[in-house]
Amino acid sequence: MPLSFFSGGGETGDLVRSYDWTSTSLGAAESWPQSLRTTVSTLLLSPVPIVLLWGEDGIMIYNDAYSVFAGGRHPRLLGSKVREGWPEVADFNDNVMRVGLAGGTLAYKDQELTLYRHGRPEQVWMNLDYSPVLDEEGEPAGVLCILAETTERVAAERRRAEAEAAVRESEGRFRALVNASSDVVYRMSPDWTEMRRLDGRGFLADTEEPSVLWIERYIFPEDRPRVRAAIDEAVGTRRAFELEHRVRRMDGSAGWTFSRAIPVLDGGGRVVEWFGAASDITERRNAEAALAELNATLEVRVAERTAELQRAEEALRQSQKLEAIGQLTGGVAHDFNNLLTVIKSSTDLLKRPDLAPERRERYVAAISDTVDRAARLTGQLLAFARRQALKPEVFAVCDSVRALFDMIGTLTGSRIRIMTRLPPAPCFVSADPSQFDTALVNMAVNARDAMDGEGELTISVGAVDQIPALRAHPAVPGAFVAVSIADTGSGIPRDRLEQIFEPFFTTKGVGQGTGLGLSQVIGFAKQSGGEVMVESEVGRGTTFTLYLPRVVDGVRPSDDSAHEPLMDGHGMCVLVVEDNPDVGTFAVQTLSDLGYRTVLAATAEEALTELATDAARFDVVFSDVVMPGMNGIDLAREIRRQHHDLPVLLASGYSHVLAQNGTCGFELLQKPYSVEQLSRLLRKVATWQRRARIMSQ
Incomplete structure (x- = not known):
């Protein structure tokens, strides 16, 4: 039934009216004494937080303002015993009930308590006034509490006091710091x-x-x-x-x-x-100035010493160059003197009138073989300098290795066991086959010397997809053939691995060789678009690997002209361009013996003058490459421009132009050349001329 004695009270008042008070020691609200009813009606109308603690258990009845103070504990506090409602301050409230029910009053200003209001402990400060509530007989029946929370003011005052103390402390420290x-x-x-x-x-x-x-x-x-x-x-x-x-x-x-x-x-x-x-910072600046002056003095002295060191290094380099040239000269002189001895002895014997025909043939053959050996030596020098005009062809590496097997065995000796590891499928490369053979032999001889004539030498061939990173260069992807020669020799110390490819470097004595073997190998590899890698371990052996560009499904062109006999010139006219009088005279005589008619020009300019006079009388131009003024390559280009149907055959023993740019599409005859080679290439260019004229008709 409604509680008509309540007047107003807001939301909390509604809760008080609807609360089941029979569950508490107060009993039904209709049976409350008048003193309780009056007190409850009064507190519900008050705008300040008020709570009534009725009876010995302190049953809590409060207004809207107190419900805000209670926070998350409202409305559970309504009708609860004060000891159970605020267990964290139970002792404090026990004392309040004891004093209030005995008729006493209590007043607290800025009382500090720790309360759980929003699920966590909060430090709060409050002004609390407690007074007893009398029943109809004039005896204390409850305690009325009027409170005002002062937390914000007290906290602010404390923060201000702490800040002032900190400022005073800071000022004291600052003053001490300033004074110190x-x-x-x-x-x-x-x-x-x-x-x-x-x-x-x-x-x-x-x-x-x-x-x-x-x-x-x-x-x-x-x-x-x-x-x-x-x-x-x-x-x-x-x-x-x-x-x-x-x-x-x-x-x-x-x-x-x-x-x-x-x-x-x-x-x-x-x-x-x-x-x-x-x-x-006076001392620091003075020290810096002194240090700067000292540094300037030191820089001058260092510059002077550096200049002295550079002069000494330059003198050392010149000395090393002279030593290297002397070593190279000794080696080349040794090899060429041996070759010249064979030629000189053979020519002396050929002068004897009573010489038997078979012995004459033998001496002529010796001279021819010796010339070939001399040509290989000069080719080795040019390859080392990377200025050899290579003749790249497509050939099978494994076939070359098999062909050289016996020769390598002869060079290395019977105490060195030679093994090969060759793939079943052919590996084709594009390179100069003769220079490849020379490189393979040079690596084999180097391995022989490293093994002191006894050990195992393994030649391996395989297709690879890249040149590995070496000598500070990154890996090079692509199709290559790797040719490795591994020995069981003494190995190469790490600090000498790079030296072995340097010009003139050799461990042999002066006059015992040129030391160009490995220089030829790396020169040939670089010019062929490949590389050389060396791996070595002292006391266990060394492996040299030559990388050359691989040709997939390579087909070697046939060359039947090498077996063709000498061809008669049949009166064909050749314009010979040669600045060396002896070589020019010999070429003219040789061509005359082969049935050619010749005209000799000492320079390219003379040759162009002859052509300008009557180019139709010439069937072919045979020109040296290295000449003063216009070289043979430029002459050939000019002839191609002015007389496009006139073929040109070039001859050279060395040309940096050929080494860098190739033959520019012209046929090349390497010096020294044989009569057979000259005959074959003249026939080749003459055949080209006839084909060109037929096609133009």
Whole structure:
């Protein structure tokens, strides 16, 4: 039934009316004594937090303002025993009930308690006033509590007190720091027109404060423009001021200081003052100046010593070059003297009138073989210099290895066991086959010497997809054939691995060889678009791997002309261009013996003059490459431009133009050449001429 004795009370009042009070010791609300009803009606109408603790158990009845104070515990506190409702302060409330039910009153100002109101402990402060509520007989039946929470005020006062204490402590520490520091500590007005010293001592001239003439008093005239410019920038940007400048010290001498200052802002962001310090850096600047002078002196001395060292290194390099040239000269002289001995002896014997025909043939063959050996030696020199005009062809590497097997066995000797590891499928490369054979032999001879004539030598061939990274160069992807020669010799120390490819490097004595073997190998590899890798371990052996460009499904063109007999010239006219008189005369005689008609020109310019007079009389031009003025390549190009149907055959023993750019599509005859080679190539270019004329008809 409705509680008509309640008037108003808001949300909490509604809860009080609807609460089942029979579950408490108070019983049904209709049976409450008048004193309880009156008190409840009064507290429900009050705007301040009030709670009534009725009976010995302190049953809680409160108003809306108290429900806000109770936080998350409302509405569970309504009708609960105060000890159970606020267990964290049970002892405090026990004392309140004891004093109040005995008729006493209690008052607390800024009482500190820890309460759980929102699921967590909160430190709160309150003003509490407790008074007894009398029943109809005039006896205390409950306790009425009027409270006011003062947490925010007390916390603010405590924070302010702590801050003031911290400020006092900080000021004390700052004052102690200023007094202990040798720096000059100062405050500046917002526009830097007035300085106030805080240290009372320091290294600057005087301590009068405040000072409006501080720039004139402290700063040297030469530095004042820099100081004023730095101040203007700091004031304009409100950024920190930092500058090294000269100042007048207490003894009147010039010193250096590092000044820095920061702006102090008010709540509106305006600069109210600048706070800064100046440190004496005179000793540091003097030390830096002395160090700079010392460094300058040292730089001069280092430059002088460096120049001396460079001169010494240059002299050493010249000495090494002379030594290398001497070694090369000795080696080449040794080899060529052996070859010339064979030629000289053979020619002397050929002069004997009673010489038998078979012996004459033998001596002629010896001269021919010796010339071939000399040509191979010069080719080795050019390959080492990477200026050999190579003749790349497509050939099968495994076939070349098999063909050289017996020769390598003869070179290495019977105490070295030779093994091959060749793939079943052929590996074709595009390179100069004769230079490849020379490289293979050179690597085999190098392995023989490393094994001191006894051990195992393994030749391996395989297709690979890249040249691995070596000698500071990255890996090169592509199709290559790897040809490896591995020995069981003494190995190469790590610090000499790169030297073995250097010009003239050899471990042999002077006059015992040129030391060009491995130089030829790397020169041939580089010119062929490949590379050479060496792996070695001292005491266990060395492996050299030659990489050459691989040709997939390579087909070797047949050359039947090598077996063709000498061809008669049948009166064909050849324009011979040769600047060397002896070689030119020999070429003319040779061509005449073969049935050719010849005209000799000593220079390219003379040849062009002959052609300009009557080019139709010539069937072919046979020209040297290396000549003064216009070289043979340029001559051939000019002939192609002016007389496109006139074939050109070039001859050369060496040309850097050929080594760098190739033959530019012209046929090339390598010096020294045989009569058979000259005959074959003349026939080849003549055949080309006939085909060209037939096609043009």
